[in-house]
Amino acid sequence: MADSSQPPLLEARNLRITFRRGRREFAVVEDMTFSLAAGQTLCLVGESGCGKSVTGNAVLGLLPQGSGRVAGGEILFAGRDLVALSAGEMRRIRAGKISIIFQDHAASLNPAHTIGRQLTESVRTREKVLGRGVSRREAYGESLALLERMGVTSPVWRMRQYPHELSGGMRQRILIGMALAKKPLLLIADEPTTALDVTVQAQILDLMSHLRRAMDTAILFITHDMGVVAEIADFVLVMYAGQMVEYDYAGGIFRNPLHPYTEGLLRSIPQPGRTGERLFAIEGAVPDLENLPPGCRFRERCPYGRPLCARMPPVTQLETKQVRCWRFAPGGEKIEA
Amino acid sequence: MDILAVREIKKYFFAGTGLWGRPARAIKAVDGVSLTVRRGQTAGLVGESGCGKSTLGRTILRLFAPTAGRVLLGGEDITDYPPARLRPLRRKMQMIFQDPLAALNPRLTALAAVETPLRSYGQGKEERRRLAREMLRVVGLNASCEGKYPHEMSGGQRQRVVVARAMVLEPQFVVCDEPVSALDVSVRAQVLNLLRDMGERLGLSYLFISHDLSVVYYFCDWVYVMYLGKIVEEAAREEIFAHPAHPYTEALLSAVLLPDPGQKRVRIILQGDLPDPLNPPAGCRFYSRCPYAVPRCEEEPPLRELRPGHRAACWLH
Structure with a gap:
């Protein structure tokens, strides 16, 4: 459903990711197809365990070694299949083209080293992988400039501080700075504001959209928060239990949600100005990925469930939107009859 | 009639014992807060992490001993009660925590977790079991969940167990500390509805601590906004959302x-972060981040009534 005016920078085609537990191998992501062009933001939305982070990690080859693997499909980055890359080639991609930031800003920094040491080291490692050399002094200068650009106050002093001496917002700003220092073509942001306070979240989102405009970076933004999605997304892909259930322009998702899960998700969010007696709630819980029921994965929680849903619904294209639901599948009515 | 009244309560923590007998530095986590919760109503306490809202919740329930101030539960001053006298009162006041996995004993099944608090209050084994079963049904957990351990349950189920455990004693007042923050979006609405239903069923009053204003708007009748250990604004729900007076409330809402x-x-x-509570700025605590700061803000503004029931601590008003 990509914007056809621009060639996609990142494209996933029929992506299937499996995890192994003991001897059993089960799919955590199935049949995922999406694309993202330069300067655009695609949000992967869903609940914990729906496969959104795994999808982001798979792009950078960061699946847990030994248990997780891309079992099918391809991930194309500027036309190259990332799945087929050697470890060395992937390192060069990570060093120069694609960055990732995680939710847990405390775990992403080494507690035993100063911010300055970590920043300069990351600059030097990157240059080394890319086959260029850079002196300590140059790396220090670049790091300092980066802190300034991120709006970090008194950067010279911050360079001498340890991660625990900084607030969460400050740490996340530094990580975003590190991720964007190399001017990546693609940024994968995995719940970057979830652990932050609302006022700090507003600062970080503001910073990200500012940097995106300045650098034309494409962003794959992973979140569960529909408010954040409304703020930054150009396109939205809603995931449920390892599958895409709805994929559209942001406006199409919010104004005309078709999949019952998207609809329920939007209706269940309390909104200032709307104090109904009860909130709309999607009953039940997400199915276990190791023991999925056959057919539509949302069937047991769906208010529109019907016998046909015992079969896996196909993905239907409706103008700009893709939706995986029998209610919108052409001929769905007939098959049922 | 107020179920809870807190008067000028303070809770200071001391950062280490001073070196060579120097006095330790105080972290003024809660610094003179007064609030009331009316019977059958829900008061919301909003603020960012580190503002002291959880400390306040715990001090109210006497999980922390207050440094100063009074706590009145149903008109009874419980501030100086020794643990033995607090025990019968603990029945009336319960707490629901943010992280159900941390709040539940991993070695107790759902049924045992809900049964345990009843042990302190003299029911027989059969009776305890019956009450616990009944409460699990009320919170929407069926018989197949009774024997499950926390790790075998989903996040939503665990939080239902935590709710059941608090409600089985039929409390009058419950402190909910970010009860839905750790839950998935689709489960959040289920738990909020459950809390609302339980409130109506038992005629409960809640103090609802949250950083999420949309949840507070949905759930609370009255809202207190806290910043760095102090209440900066309070008003009825509709009033505070329609006419926020304090710049911090305004920024939070936006x-x-x-x-x-x-x-x-x-x-x-807002620029910057919450200031270090060890060195709070002199004068108005929001001064350093306030977009409307004027020289007068170097003096601390009192909490003043702007309209009946609507109070704010800001020189602008």
Whole structure:
């Protein structure tokens, strides 16, 4: 459903990711197809365990070694299949083209080293992988400039501080700075504001959209928060239990949600100005990925469930939107009859 | 009639014992807070992490001993009660925590977890079991969940067990500390509805601690906004959302992201972070981040009534 005016920078085609537990191998992501062009933001939305982070990690080859693997499909980055890359080639991609930031800003920094040491080291490692050399002094200068650009106050002093001496917002700003220092073509942001306070979240989102405009970076933004999605997304892909259930322009998702899960998700969010007696709630819980029921994965929680849903619904294209639901599948009515 | 009244309560923590007998530095986590919760109503306590809202919740329930001030539960001053006298009162006041996995004993099944608090209050084994079963049904957990351990349950189920455990004693007053923050979006609404239903069923009063204003708007009758250990604004729900008076409340409200991309509003983006509570700024504590700061703010503004029931601590008003 990509914007056809621009060639996609990142494209996933029929992506299937499996995890192994003991001897059993089960799919955590199935049949995922999406694309993202330069300067655009695609949000992967869903609940914990729906496969959104795994999808982001798979792009950078960061699946847990030994248990997780891309079992099918391809991930194309500027036309190259990332799945087929050697470890060395992937390192060069990570060093120069694609960055990732995680939710847990405390775990992403080494507690035993100063911010300055970590920043300069990351600059030097990157240059080394890319086959260029850079002196300590140059790396220090670049790091300092980066802190300034991120709006970090008194950067010279911050360079001498340890991660625990900084607030969460400050740490996340530094990580975003590190991720964007190399001017990546693609940024994968995995719940970057979830652990932050609302006022700090507003600062970080503001910073990200500012940097995106300045650098034309494409962003794959992973979140569960529909408010954040409304703020930054150009396109939205809603995931449920390892599958895409709805994929559209942001406006199409919010104004005309078709999949019952998207609809329920939007209706269940309390909104200032709307104090109904009860909130709309999607009953039940997400199915276990190791023991999925056959057919539509949302069937047991769906208010529109019907016998046909015992079969896996196909993905239907409706103008700009893709939706995986029998209610919108052409001929769905007939098959049922 | 107020179920809870807190008067000028303070809770200081001391950062280490001073070197060579120097006095230790005090972290003034809660610094002179007064609030009331009316019977059958829900008061919301909003603020960012580190503002002291959880400490306040725990001090009210006497999980921490207050440094100063009074706590009145149903008109009874419980501030100086020794543990033995508090025990019968603990039945009336319960707490629901943010992280159900941390709040539940991993070695107790759902049924045992709900049964345990009853042990302190003299029911027989059969009776305890019956009450616990009944409460599990009320919170929407069926018989197949009774024997499950926390790790075998989903996040939503665990939080239902935590709710059941608090409610089985039929409390009058419950402190909910970020009860839905750790839950998935689709489960959040289920738990909020459950809390609301339980409130009506038992005639409960809640103190609802949260950083999420949209949840507070849905759930609370009265709202207190806390910043760095102090209440900076309080008002009825409709009033505070329609006419926020304190710049901090205004910024918090403008930072709420609505699931509607068309609704682009002017967003007030605060600079910087919450100041270090060890060295709070002199004068107005919000001074360093306030977009409207004027010289007078170097003097601390009192909490003043602007309209009946609506109070704010800001020189602008």
